[in-house]
Amino acid sequence: EDKVVQSPLSLVVHEGDTVTLNCSYEVTNFRSLLWYKQEKKAPTFLFMLTSSGIEKKSGRLSSILDKKELFSILNITATQTGDSAVYLCATSGTYKYIFGTGTRLKVLA
């Protein structure tokens, strides 16, 4: 059965800290891995990763995929209170993406 496991489940840090969120997966017909940020309502897209070892960056956020070890990490440097959210990882199975439970990040001022 396809599955996506995220760790840690929750994390509390102080502003300025760097965090690393983990996502491991087992899916048949892997095509891509997505990271989303979910605040109040709908998840908003962060990254899509398809190739191993190529880092994607957007400001203070970056992510990388390891297709051999079947995991991805999402790094956030110099965290801000606005980074507080649930971060979702999803991988593509056949015709759909499967989501992990998410990592709840709380950044304290």
Add this chain to the structure above:
Amino acid sequence: EPEVTQTPSHQVTQMGQEVILRCVPISNHLYFYWYRQILGQKVEFLVSFYNNEISEKSEIFDDQFSVERPDGSNFTLKIRSTKLEDSAMYFCASMQEYNYGYTFGSGTRLTVV
């Protein structure tokens, strides 16, 4: 920027009633999905729809659920006889081509009382 639009944003219904949740996907997108998220839990796949038919559905998507794309723009999820455990946030998502990543709608919060 194009958006996926969902209505209503919040619906309260009595157990046993039928509800229809509506979605307008992005116009040039080809793949459509419904997901749900029970409060505090993970985003769960319900159904995918492509080329005017269901391409995959989960175990959650039983006979009380149905989807339609009645007019080429709207994409609806019908729950025939709601149960308390159907209370959740329901997200519609669309995708331009397969493996491009989803755009989610803002969700409909369904409360069954």
